[in-house]
Amino acid sequence: MTQHLPTIPANGFLRLNQVLQFIPIGKTAWYAGIKEGRFPKPIQLSARTAVYRAQDIAALIDKISQGQGAA
Template sequence: MDATIRKPKVVAIPETGFMRFKQVQQVFPIGRTTLWELVGRGLFPQPIRMSPRLVVWRAEEVHAWIAAQGQQKTGIVAANELGIPCTAVAGLSPAA
């Protein structure tokens, strides 16, 4: 038996700069398809295409988006009102 106690991984959003998808997903754990659906509906900040295979988000815009959740009709709050099921937004499959 391994008696090692593992500390939880601390996730921090940089104050400035760019975030790749994996960094965004660490603080906002949804699937890639759901994230792109929110971006397409204008409910999550638009990314910047740095190259044909590299897409990033401005850390400042992600900070602002997180702060706005629950305060105005954006992101998850707006998605729920548009009729996107909570399971789709959370990246979960409905219970069978």
């Protein structure tokens, strides 16, 4: 049995629930990180729809994995 692991697309957008599959923190911590400037700001597509650029999330993961933290 193989397990399907999510992957970040090369470009496009991710919703918050998709982002949190790659960055294992809670929503409150994510929003605090945005406010502090550690995480990328969302793009508002409509009043109730926010997305994140896939490239920004991939860059954040690379930064964290290189030991630079999310600052």
